[in-house]
Amino acid sequence: MLDPRARILLNTLIERYIADGQPVGSRSLSKLSGLDLSPATIRNVMADLEEMGLIASPHTSAGRVPTARGYRLFVDALLTVDPRQSPQAEAILARLGQDLPALQPDTPHNVMAQAAGLLSSLSQFAGVVVATRQSPVFKHIEFLPIADKRILLIIVTPEGDVQNRLLLTEQPYSPAQLVEAANYLNQHFAGLPFEAIRDRLQGELMSLRQDMMQLMQAAVVVGSETLHRHQETVLIAGERNLLNVGELTANVESLRRLFDLFEQKAKLLQLLESGSNAQGVQIFIGGESDVVPVEQLSVITAPYEVDGQIVGTLGVIGPTRMAYERVIPIVDITAKLLTHALSDYADYSSLAGYPGAGHKSSPGQVG
Template sequence: METGSLTGLDQRARDIFRRIVESYLETGDPVGSRTLSMTGVSLSPASIRNTMQDLTLAGLLGAPHTSAGRIPTHAGLRLFVDGLLEIGDIGAEERREIDARLAASSGKNGGRSFDEALNEASSLLSGLAGGASIVASPIRDAGVKHVEFVALGHDQALAVLVGDDGSVENRLMPLKAGVTPSTLTEASNFLNARLKGRPLHEARTEMRTELDAARRELNAAAARLVEDGMAAWSGGAERERSLIVRGRANLLHDRETAEDLEKVRTLFDDLEQKEQLIGLLDGVSTAQGVRIFIGAETRLFSLSGSAVIAAPYMTGRQRVLGAIGVIGPARLNYARIIPLVDYTARVLGRILDGQET
């Protein structure tokens, strides 16, 4: 029997495997041959046990502790999700709730309401899915509209960057000796000529090269000011991105054993790894549709044995903005959560797309 493939399973093995996984996802309990024999399987308990043993040897089922029953392994869950899971659709009431709450959170303008839409989507999804939700804010890749250095005194200036999307970044900067009003103007003009219309995070590397060559054109004080200004503005850099996590308390429901609670504590630790979580969601953003990660398929969740269901949210022009997802135990209700994540991501994309125009 081939691990990770349905081709090695005959119809009897497929049916028993499917029933075991569905029962486990519903109850969380190991499934024994006697239980299966009472669910309509037209086989003797002995025949069922033999088939379960074959599935165990194939790496699709495991025996927790001393229980006589079996539960699916992570490899078994992956096989079930990829080949046997029947995904339905979300109900009309849930659609209306998602549409209404995200529309209400978006407001009429960008700015603060952009972040409110992300927060509302995260809270909404964790409540509907019954797990913890995660949303990574997008990399803001709008072009630069205007930059300016404004003196606030003899030793301090304000570095102002205005984006094409209306965003404004203000950063306080110390002024070194030798900086005059004409120096501020010279540095501002230099950057406006080279940055206008370009995303700052894309222009950084080229600007360092250009600045080295332009030092002959700029006086030393203006060159230092340009360099300090480029360092001060984030321009959507990774370090400025936020990660929204909602619904941690949902992960504590139905956790009865010490092992269950230890896995949740490990997952809580995982949820603090902002950089790795953003990296995971950025990986989702490169794909079309919903992606599912189970257990050790991601290094971040290998110890907690958790699962992630995530989807990219994008504009109507198919430009990916970011990703949103649900995290929980491997025993997630995949059939229900997959369409929830997919629909929420699509509505969120439409909402944020409207704010960009």
């Protein structure tokens, strides 16, 4: 618990440090805080804040800088942000409203990639979107003849995504045979997981001709591999913007861990999904736990939904010394607009039960 003057001084110190990146001394705090306190009193309060682990004193300066614990208190208790009332909200809405237009039903991946780019350009940091996990089922299948023994397998998912894979067969198939096989699969197995289709085919294919059995078995194997491979996608834009952040580039080891995070998508996916069931914006600050692997890094995330179900997470990755009151509305409004854009797509009901259920909320929730 901090008394009012300690809260004001801590808030002033963090805002000043975010603004210019320089350690803040008692003289600057005396001028900026608006408190009628002597320099000695301010030094005593700063000593107390340092003892509490909220600020630290770099070896090269008499001023102080925020710690991870200080940033956490700042975003949880001292920072008041209503994204809808933010001064940036109108400009963000105008920009995103232009750049996230209604897309065709077969391009949901594009709108999510576009959202990642907008998060990056608006924040000037890295924008990240965990793309909607596709259901391991198909809505429609087609076979398209390519050459003598080459067939293009076209898989349409319930989310509207289209996946194309080449099948190499042991024998040629006529267009009529391909239509027959596709019609059989669509009529009997649309909406089922490929694993279930494989089991059912074992009992049903005995009544089919040998040529049809081989073609359908090949389609099931390739289709299952294709959809499982595309279940988790992390879209990243603007990671090179972080090279312009001095705190991240000054330390070679921190820079290495930062780009390891981007290259090892599993870690990044785990980080973004850790707050996917939260209502509203979540803030993760490096140095306070193992969730964020770089001490000078913060991650601001928000979930997006389709038909009331959380289907993914997006966010901004930047330095702990970021203007949180500016970035929070960017993340919040982008999540809401992405929710609106994706709601225009076809059947998403099969996404129920995917990431979003059963996760604990992390510290740092904002509105």
